[in-house]
Structure formats: structure tokens, C-alpha cells
Amino acid sequence: MDSHIRKAYANVYDTMKWLLPDEIEEAVFTRTSLLDRIMGNPQAHWAHSRTKLYTRHISQGCTLCGQGRWSCLFINGTCNARCFYCPTAQDDPGQPMTNTIVFDHPDNYADYVSRYHIKGVGFSGGEPLLTFDRLLAYLKALKKRVDHPVYTWLYTNGILVNREKLAALCDGGLDEIRFDLSANGYRLETLEQALHVIPRVTVEIPAIPEDISTVKQLMIDLERLGVNHLNLHQIRCTPHNVNHLIDRGYTFVRGPGVTVLESELTALALIQYALERDISLPINYCSFAFRHQFQGMGARKRCAKEIRAGHEDITPTGYIRRLTVIGAENHIADVCKTLADRGVDASLYSISAKKDAISFSAELWHLIDFSKVRLKVGYSQAVLREGVSYRHPFKKVALDRGKSLVIEKQMVHSTDWLDSEAVQGFGSLLDIRGKLQTDSTQDPRLRGPCKNILPFETITPGLARYY
Known part of the structure; x- marks a missing residue:
């Protein structure tokens, strides 16, 4: 495994701050202590072979993801934000794609979803709102052509959100919108607009260690506003973002993918904080252990049959x-x-x-x-x-x-x-x-x-x- 990682990060491997053998025991102790305190609360639960930790309940989209009954359609490959943690370059305007398959017409994608009886579709990018007309066409095709219910959600940084776009998405049948507030300075204005239009509003952000105090306050604000869910995901390292992560002094953990130790511990600390203060906002931790094992499983099963x-x-x-x-x-x-x-x-x-x-x-x-x-x-x-x-x-x-x-x-x-x-x-x-x-x-x-x-x-x- 280490030889594979060395090859992938050949130019920077020796400058990366790897978790050392004599540090593992302390890291495990810290994580175990956090989990013990979290799981002592009756509002904390495990899902999907104990790879996904959540409080209270999780969104229908996250449930479908864990069941392998969803498809992620990358509407484009470009973005108007420059997040240090982004795993890819986001500079390819490309056609809509899922599982490396290009669907250059909305009806073709809808027929694919119908044929494989996919129950959920997440629209991602890039930033989907950069190609808003395209996004809307694919959403409407799903709702019109697929003969079974399809739960749909949209990932966005929120920068281009406005009332007109939200109204059009609502009319098109969008069920949930997910804001990466960390990409837009944790601003709440566009999120507040969505709360009055889209049926379910979620905040989905990476667990950034430096932002832990900001996110603690954010959770209180989201609870007050009536946001439906907060999803925290673990920062993973790729050859694209590795230099940004090195600059922040993060500790890297080896595995099937390289992850950031402090990101996982931050996610758990935030969940513990919310439970101890009885914040009613439902939170789930989308770990790399979950994503690596579950997100490809559904596509394999569909085709294997x-x-x-x-x-x-x-x-x-x-x-x-x-x-x-x-x-x-x-x-x-x-x-x-x-x-x-x-x-x-x-x-x-x-x-x-x-x-x-x-x-x-x-x-x-x-x-x-x-x-x-x-x-x-x-x-x-x-x-x-x-x-x-x-x-x-x-x-x-x-x-x-x-x-x-x-x-x-x-x-x-x-x-x-x-x-x-x-x-x-x-x-x-x-x-x-x-x-x-x-x-x-x-x-x-x-x-x-x-x-x-x-x-x-x-x-x-x-x-x-x-x-």
C-alpha cells in the first residue's frame, strides 16, 4: 500500500507529515474517547456497518447513497470557488457525466435512471449553477420521464443562488439543496432564501480543523433557522490538493485513500459539542471509510446483475x-x-x-x-x-x-x-x-x-x- 501511495505523491511524499507509528496510539485514544462520549448519548447512531455516524436522523439522499440506490450526475466540471480542499482541478466544462459515462441529452440520462430503477440523483459539479439551464433540463427530464419516484438533490456553493433560480428548481421538482458554506465564507443569506422555497435544506461541508469555532456557532444558527441537516465530511488528500494541505500542517493517514487525521477528529468533536449542548440539528459524519466502500458498491451491483x-x-x-x-x-x-x-x-x-x-x-x-x-x-x-x-x-x-x-x-x-x-x-x-x-x-x-x-x-x- 505504501509503495502505491509513494508513487502517487512522488514529488511531495517526503515533505508530507505522515502519522508516525509512535503517534498512532494517541490518535486512536483521542478518537475512541470522542466516540465513547458521543455514543453515550441516545441521539447518536451508527449506519452502514458503523462507517457512518449520525445524530437523530439523516436525509433521504444520504440513506439512498448508503443503499447504493443513487446516481451522482456531474453536470459540469467547472467551479467559481477556489477551495483549498477540493480534490480536483474543476477546470473542465465537459458534458454531464456519471460513472465515466457521458449523457449529453437529458432524456438519455432519465432513461438510464429508469432502466436501472435508481431511486435518488444528486446533481454535482463543479458548480451546477454555472450551467443552470442544463441543470434544470436534466432535473425536469427525470421528473417527467422516469416512471418511479426519484429523490433529487443539488450540491452548490451558493454563490450564484437567487430567488429566481430557487423558484425554478422548486417548480422542476428539486427535493433537497445542499450548501457548502465553507466555500463562501459561511455566509447564510442564500441559504435563508432557500429555506422558504426548497422542501429540504442541508449544509454539507468538510470538517476543517481551523474552522471548528466558526462551525460550532454555525450549528446554533442553523438550528435556529430550521435547516434540516448538517453533513460533515472528511477531507481527503489527492495529488491536486496535496500542497494546500501540506501548507496547513495537516497529518496524513495512509489507507486505500490518503486522509487528514485532524479532519476526522474535528468532525467527531463537533458532533460531541452538538450533543452535549442538545442542539437539535441532525448531523452526520460522512467518513472516507463510508465513501470508499459504499459509493461504488451500488453501481457495481446494478451492472453485475x-x-x-x-x-x-x-x-x-x-x-x-x-x-x-x-x-x-x-x-x-x-x-x-x-x-x-x-x-x-x-x-x-x-x-x-x-x-x-x-x-x-x-x-x-x-x-x-x-x-x-x-x-x-x-x-x-x-x-x-x-x-x-x-x-x-x-x-x-x-x-x-x-x-x-x-x-x-x-x-x-x-x-x-x-x-x-x-x-x-x-x-x-x-x-x-x-x-x-x-x-x-x-x-x-x-x-x-x-x-x-x-x-x-x-x-x-x-x-x-x-x-
């Missing part, structure tokens, strides 16, 4: 799992006979052309005699693309208005052949129906090759480790 084979499974994290046993032809024949004698649906397993291997759904696990065969576990991810790369198996998906997309099945991990102990360890993850039992992930047999497959099988609970 369309391209997986009948003998493959979709894991809780949205990957396509293939289980394969190999052995002498007579041993494979014995496995096939057992399955046939039990009347198993033939679509749940597949025999190789050489008849020396069989791939099977996990729900058949209890019918397989592993004593004379070896097991391999492989994982693929379903990826939506504009066109065919011809490097992976694919399936074309037709939308209305003549637009078509492609789902590719890309291999992302394949284990070595597992020994008997590892096979037993993997089997401990599954119940009789082949479903994952997340409380089995600490099985001591789950080491070596099995340990490496856990990220494809299950969400890692709790906030990210410090290391």
Missing part, C-alpha cells in the same frame, strides 16, 4: 464471485453426479470443456466434496462503458433514443489454489444458502490467500484504521 453467469454470485460489496474446483475427470464427474442426483438447477454450475473443472454458485457449497479437488476463487467487477474495449467479456445495453452502453466484466482478483484449511475458512463465511455471514470474517483460517479476498466479500466495519 446483467452480466454475471448463473453459476456466479454477487457479493455484498457488488463484485462477481466465481468458485471453481479442479480435479481428475472422475472426481469432477462425482461432483456432477451429486448435483444431478439432488436435482440442482443446471444453470447453477458449469463444467469445463476438458471436464476437469466445475464452476458453481456458492449456494451449492454444502453439496461439494472438497476432499479430492482444489478450489480457486476469482472476482470480477461489472463496469459500465461508452464502448467496447475488446479486452473483457461484455454485454451491450440499449437505452431509449438510440443510445447504447456496454457492461464489461473485468477480472480484479484471482486466488491461488486453496489448501484444505483455506477452503474450510472460506466456507465459514457462507451459510447454507451460500450467503455471506459477516461475523465469520475473524475466523483464524482466513489468512494467506483468503485474507486477500475479504475486501471483495464484505464491508470492513467501523471507521478507518490509523496506520
Whole structure:
């Protein structure tokens, strides 16, 4: 992991203030102490495998995000603010895009949302209000063409908000507006205008350590105004913003993504402050542990359903799992006979052309005699693309208005052949129906090759480790 990070931040890695081994214990103690005080309040709750901490309740949009039932449409890639924490350059005027797919016509995007039965859409950028007519056209297309309810929300820095735009968004059916007040000096004027027009108003800001006193007062003001939610998210580091974060003296934490230690501790301190003072404003902490694991899961699952084979499974994290046993032809024949004698649906397993291997759904696990065969576990991810790369198996998906997309099945991990102990360890993850039992992930047999497959099988609970 560290070699990957070194490569990504090659020019500045040695100047970054990394969390050192002898500092980890103190950081963990500080976080644990904050969490203990927070969770001692009955208004504090965990959601999504204890990766999302919130008080009282969270918005419908955040719930749909955690369920993987939403789509984020980047209306443009330009912005009129220059926030030090922004992870990208925001200098690409580009066409509306989601999951790398360009939707250059509102009806095409609405048909995509309808086809995949997406329940929530967040409009983001850049700053969406820079292309207001475009934003409004996509919003109206969703409300007009999609035949199921779609909860919609807008991310904005608020700089271009006015009563006319708010009224048009309301008439177009916008359900929620989210202000990043930190991008506009924590000014409240445009937010106050929205409170009288848009059904739900949220403030969504990064937890900036230097602004903790400002945000404490802000929470009191937001409660007084009747704002519906406050979302605090953790600052993450990218090659684009790294120099700005270095200049502020932040401590960087390694992981699947580089994050800022002080940002997480600030978010928790703010939640503790609100609870201790009985501030009724609902607050949620959108941690990187949540975003990294949950925000791609929904898109993977949607596409996986369309391209997986009948003998493959979709894991809780949205990957396509293939289980394969190999052995002498007579041993494979014995496995096939057992399955046939039990009347198993033939679509749940597949025999190789050489008849020396069989791939099977996990729900058949209890019918397989592993004593004379070896097991391999492989994982693929379903990826939506504009066109065919011809490097992976694919399936074309037709939308209305003549637009078509492609789902590719890309291999992302394949284990070595597992020994008997590892096979037993993997089997401990599954119940009789082949479903994952997340409380089995600490099985001591789950080491070596099995340990490496856990990220494809299950969400890692709790906030990210410090290391």
C-alpha cells in the first residue's frame, strides 16, 4: 500500500507529515474517547456497518447513497470557488457525466435512471449553477420521464443562488439543496432564501480543523433557522490538493485513500459539542471509510446483475464471485453426479470443456466434496462503458433514443489454489444458502490467500484504521 501511495505523491511524499507509528496510539485514544462520549448519548447512531455516524436522523439522499440506490450526475466540471480542499482541478466544462459515462441529452440520462430503477440523483459539479439551464433540463427530464419516484438533490456553493433560480428548481421538482458554506465564507443569506422555497435544506461541508469555532456557532444558527441537516465530511488528500494541505500542517493517514487525521477528529468533536449542548440539528459524519466502500458498491451491483453467469454470485460489496474446483475427470464427474442426483438447477454450475473443472454458485457449497479437488476463487467487477474495449467479456445495453452502453466484466482478483484449511475458512463465511455471514470474517483460517479476498466479500466495519 505504501509503495502505491509513494508513487502517487512522488514529488511531495517526503515533505508530507505522515502519522508516525509512535503517534498512532494517541490518535486512536483521542478518537475512541470522542466516540465513547458521543455514543453515550441516545441521539447518536451508527449506519452502514458503523462507517457512518449520525445524530437523530439523516436525509433521504444520504440513506439512498448508503443503499447504493443513487446516481451522482456531474453536470459540469467547472467551479467559481477556489477551495483549498477540493480534490480536483474543476477546470473542465465537459458534458454531464456519471460513472465515466457521458449523457449529453437529458432524456438519455432519465432513461438510464429508469432502466436501472435508481431511486435518488444528486446533481454535482463543479458548480451546477454555472450551467443552470442544463441543470434544470436534466432535473425536469427525470421528473417527467422516469416512471418511479426519484429523490433529487443539488450540491452548490451558493454563490450564484437567487430567488429566481430557487423558484425554478422548486417548480422542476428539486427535493433537497445542499450548501457548502465553507466555500463562501459561511455566509447564510442564500441559504435563508432557500429555506422558504426548497422542501429540504442541508449544509454539507468538510470538517476543517481551523474552522471548528466558526462551525460550532454555525450549528446554533442553523438550528435556529430550521435547516434540516448538517453533513460533515472528511477531507481527503489527492495529488491536486496535496500542497494546500501540506501548507496547513495537516497529518496524513495512509489507507486505500490518503486522509487528514485532524479532519476526522474535528468532525467527531463537533458532533460531541452538538450533543452535549442538545442542539437539535441532525448531523452526520460522512467518513472516507463510508465513501470508499459504499459509493461504488451500488453501481457495481446494478451492472453485475446483467452480466454475471448463473453459476456466479454477487457479493455484498457488488463484485462477481466465481468458485471453481479442479480435479481428475472422475472426481469432477462425482461432483456432477451429486448435483444431478439432488436435482440442482443446471444453470447453477458449469463444467469445463476438458471436464476437469466445475464452476458453481456458492449456494451449492454444502453439496461439494472438497476432499479430492482444489478450489480457486476469482472476482470480477461489472463496469459500465461508452464502448467496447475488446479486452473483457461484455454485454451491450440499449437505452431509449438510440443510445447504447456496454457492461464489461473485468477480472480484479484471482486466488491461488486453496489448501484444505483455506477452503474450510472460506466456507465459514457462507451459510447454507451460500450467503455471506459477516461475523465469520475473524475466523483464524482466513489468512494467506483468503485474507486477500475479504475486501471483495464484505464491508470492513467501523471507521478507518490509523496506520
